[in-house]
Amino acid sequence: MSEPTGDLPKDLKYTKSHEWVRTLADSSIEVGITDHAQGALGDLVFVEVPEVGRTLSAGAACAVVESVKAASDIYSPVDGRVVASNAALATTPELVNQAPYTEGWLIRIAVDASAPPPALLDAAAYARYLAEETN
């Protein structure tokens, strides 16, 4: 397998289940899957995102990405409420493959401020985690 630590955006945080997290200007967060995750899944044919307004718990499954060979759960990195989901994925799920950190975002979540802050990895820590996992 190729070295997976290449182009991890430094402004994002990461999870060990291969989601990325971007903090937006209004302090809500945007969530997607990493380039490593989309590469491991292969060509996506379907993405199921939660309804806007749904309450999410950190670590609980909140979306499904399906490729021609597998369907995998996406886990919410935080406690919060869904404020937006990427409608473009309904017809063009391949955006997740093509642009995992930008147009291929999955959902935006208003973070529950009363919950303890999630333990997320920075780019360097996620790169080390990937290196360990692939070894």
Added chain:
Amino acid sequence: MPFVPHTTEDVAAMLSVIGVDSVEDLFDEIPSELKTGALAQIPGALSEMEIGRLMSERAAADGRPLSFLGAGAYEHHIPAPVWAIATRGEFYSAYTPYQAEASQGTLQVIYEYQSMMCALTGMEVSNASLYDGASALAEACLTAVRANRSSTARKILVPRALNPTYLKVAEAIAGKQNLVFESVDFDRAQGRTPIDVLRPYEGRDFAALVVQQPNFFGVLEDVDALTDWAHAQGMLLIAVVNPIALGILKPPGRWGSGKGADIVCGEGQPLGVPLSSGGPYFGFMTTRMSYVRQMPGRIVGRTLDSDGRPGFTLTLQAREQHIRRSKANSNICTNQGLTVTAATIYLSLLGAEGLARVATASLARTRDLVAALTGLRGVRAVFSGPGFHEAVLSLDRPVAPVLAALAQRGILGGLDLSEQFPELGHALLVCATETKTDDDIARYARTLAEI
């Protein structure tokens, strides 16, 4: 020939390759208290001659009664080619082969079956079948809960006029997955589910409303009004239908003023499968393309191979157990290959016109039967609503002894409803299909009059 064709030497060779001493060691992760001991209830082996004789005697004990019993399984004429073709070696397999490289014929039969079920129900996508009509309803309810994203309730509204066995099976399967079923009553005069009884449920969160057409009493529901009501409440509409009746009734895909039923399921047995001690039958399920990823079971798709030639293959398998494991849509990951093959041949032979003729003849025979029986003193029709090929009659005395007396005279007179529907009194559910002649109906009436 032994069922498992490995010799003792084969087994020893395989075990030595993987470094295991015995076959039992392969199962050592199962706690010993969960393992059964000897199968004490299973009698010893019989020879082919002995088992053949035993089965002949048991079959003869059934006799060849004249049957007016329906209630979910129906006696229809099965043209001889149906099973002559279905039992050819190419189809008659102990298991359904799904491997696209080796099974184009089998896969095409399933694809044709799915296409026919879509046409019959007016829906966009069909699975390759489920175990039977009752388990298909259970799966339809689970599908509805997954598919209805405007609902957070794991609750399903079911009419009391639904086949009670279907509800029991749905509760047994889906109840374990925390689905709750609430029953709505039927109109005592018409025998169908009026909108009025649904009013108390307006504004409450249910994932779906189930409608059976015709219902368990053989009465036709006002499916358009029920479908529109369910959709106005944000519920999906699950249709449970008799496929023969669809030869003359509007397909569920066109129920109501909007997009029609959302999920359609039912028992496929009437389509060329004989009444053989309750099974094997098959369940069917169709839905809209937008819900395909919530539908359980196998789906065969038509595609092009690498040389651009058309071919058939399983598709959308990521929903299924062998890929998605415990998060699969269902733990049922198979289909009823043989009975589906028979149904596909049956529908091919009859065509739309033939199916309509079977349905029309069954309807006419049931009217004749009801007229003949209600001409007797003490027998009357219970419901006034229009029906299909079954009807509820009431007798002036308990039904069970009457049915027993009829059985002694070689007639299966119908189903005694007094246990499941005590409010209907001495009620009897009768059925006549195209298989019943004027003489058969006259014999039933004459015999009933004598008892």
